[in-house]
Amino acid sequence: MTVAGGTRTRVEQPGTVAEAADLLRGSSGPLLFRGAGTKRAWAGRPAEPALVVDTARLSGVLAYHPADMTVAVGAGMPLADLQALLAEEGQWLALDPGTEEAGATVGGLLATGDSGPRRLRYGALRDLVIGVTLVLPDGTVARGGGRVIKNVAGYDLPKLLYGSLGTLGLVAEVVLRLHPRPGASATATVRVPVDRAAELARRLRASPLEPAAVDWADLDGGLLAARFEGTAAGVEGRREAALALLADGAPAAWRTGDGEQAVWRRLAEPHRPDGEATLAAAGTRPGRTSEVARALAASGDDAGVRTGLASRPALGLHTARFTGPPAAVAAAVTAWRARVLALGGTVLLRERPPAVDAELDPLGPPPSSVGLLRALRRRLDPQARCAPGRLGSWLDPAPREDGPRS
């Protein structure tokens, strides 16, 4: 099926893996694989593609075995639809990314490595994926992993694709491990600045309270929330200790039901794009949270840019926002990235106004493993057709004379 696209871009929605393979085998020029399209600018804006392979019709449930707690789906399955289906059996894919409401798909989430607050307890999609069907640009269809949760046969292609940003091939099908939906949940909140939040997160980690999520954002001077899940008795049994641990000068509140949901909706907001701000995500040791915040404030002040921060201080994941003139934003992002890298962390550039791109290297210096990344790209996508420009300077260091790029 062909969908109207731009003048130079063909958009196709294959309905089966075989159709996708035929399509890729018969194509030439730059490719772009698209799910819901919620993260198209991450880690570098790709060149205008000759062909967009949209996974909207690769979105069925291929097999669901509730008693085995596994499900196989087409990559284009929206996470929200999958969760609704699994909820009927009292199960869920233990993943709660902020882009779920925007229609994010399972395949897109795997390829971008996106996650949400409850990664703390359940891990990322990297930890939940058990099988994958990959279609390479030459039309080769490869399956990796399997359908059972325990399996070490062959290379772990499913996890290799985690965070690959569509640079190695099309994720066409995904097999996932599921969890029972917790019977009860409650969230303790306290208003604290980031330094205290980082310290409280450390104490929570050191305690036996097993929080499912610990999030902080610079809302109203700083809001820290710690979520507890499990049986009703298990959640209630932690109430007193959790409130005592968190009530650190400021009073802590215990929220359930609508009040709890409202807290998590608020905390998800600063991780989402708003069309104006430039977003960048950092990963560090959890104990570096305060330094990440200080580095952000300094970088913003130096460049004359407004900044904001939302952190998962028990995980060491941080989303920074920059608002201001494009050149100043680019300077602030560059400075913050340099400081985070110096702390041993990573920075992934996310959404931003196009004007910022002119002034900003989207990637920064490559990791020491860049030679292996390039070798892998050459073996799986020898003509560098998959999203050229994304991870650009790392994957494709020099323009290729024989390549499709102009």
Place this chain on the structure above:
Amino acid sequence: MTTYAGEYLDLLPEPPAGRVTAAFRADVARAVGPGGLITEPAQLRTYECDGLTGYRVTPALVVLPATTEEVAAVVRLCARDGVPFVARGAGTGLSGGALPVADGIVIGLARMRAVLSVDVDDQRAVVQPGVTNAGISAAVAPHDLYFAPDPSSQVVCTIGGNVAENSGGAHCLKYGFTTNHVLALTFVTADGDVVQLGGDAPDPVGPDLRAVVLGSEGTLGVVTEITVRLLRRPEAVRTLVADFADAEDAGNAVSDIVAAGIVPAAVEMLDELAIDACERAVQAGYTPGCPAALVVELDGVAAEVEDEFERVQEICRRNRTTHVRIAADPEERARVWKGRKAAFAAMGRISPDYFVQDGVIPRTRLGSTLTRIRQMSEQAGLRVANVFHAGDGNLHPLVLYDGAVPGEAERAEHLATAIVELCVEQGGSITGEHGVGSDKACSMPKMFGPDDLTVMARVRAAFDPQGICNPGKVLPTPRLCGERPGPHRPHPLEAAGVIERL
């Protein structure tokens, strides 16, 4: 019928032509310094196999480097001369993953056994590959931390080997495998460069190379430092052993536990033969003559564990358990686990020889698969003991035989292979935790089609274009398995109706 594609064969060169020459020996000796070289034939023979003792090859040379730089220097020499190398930890692997290559060298990592740093606040440790699995947990125990993967060989097996095999253990049902607990690797590439895979951050930017090295069985390079994630010890742990009159009741109990939304830390099943062997070996207090015993362990916050432990007991009663033994204290729990973890070695008490098999089925096929295994065992005239991780469908059938009886070893090997192929037919895997190694490379086409294997070969070639890292493991070759990779069987996802084949 399919044959190997030309591309596949091109990607997997036969073992490189390089040889261990006098000049190579001298250069390696300089690279590792005194004490780092084994050349005496009698000593070399101690490296001729790993836990899979049926396959033996004496290496030309064994090198015992003491640092990452020494490993890199040795690998650079191998790359220069095209000499194949096999990295080795404690040699406890059960799939021949550390089987040496004739005319190649073994890089033993036993001298690199330092815990380099422990970060209590950030709950991680940096260790060298020769540190034992249990040694990591012991080093961090004073801080109420531990390393979650717990293969049965954990007292001797090394973290380097765990990384190579992506080791699991009894508790991986709840906590996952080695790959879920490794944050970063210092990695010596096949040409001797030293790079970092992963890092301080939860994820690298870009494809997760750390994840593809984990479980790659030494075929992509050598890991010389590992940053492991540590977990806070749970507040409460409760363990019980429930006896059942037959395996079906036990299997139904497991299904009911899962259906109740309980994720136990571990669920293990032992059959009568396994119980008999374990009791003779370590007297762990299992009931002799009991047809099937379940070990169920729950851990987590106290209020929740108590709640769910009651429900598990109720589920066992509902499924006609004949006896429930609750571990009264940590010592008794340790005894229960000692029995379970001694199971493989204990087979020596009831049989002169045995093959340890490792296969996975969807958990819900447990009952039918056990029935089939029993029938196959009767047809072959050989006893099969079953010990397995019932929560995730990881079976460990132990095929008992007497090597002194002519032909019995061959029949036993045939039965062991047939059992693992049965697992694939059920939609499972040829290996859940022991790895492919030398043992199952030729079974890979039972589970993966030619294109699947070709893409894996492309990944291998990206890391190791010369094919010098542990050649002959994981991926089948005509030299190992014959010209044809065997009749192509549908991928398990196809057989199960999950996916369609082109």
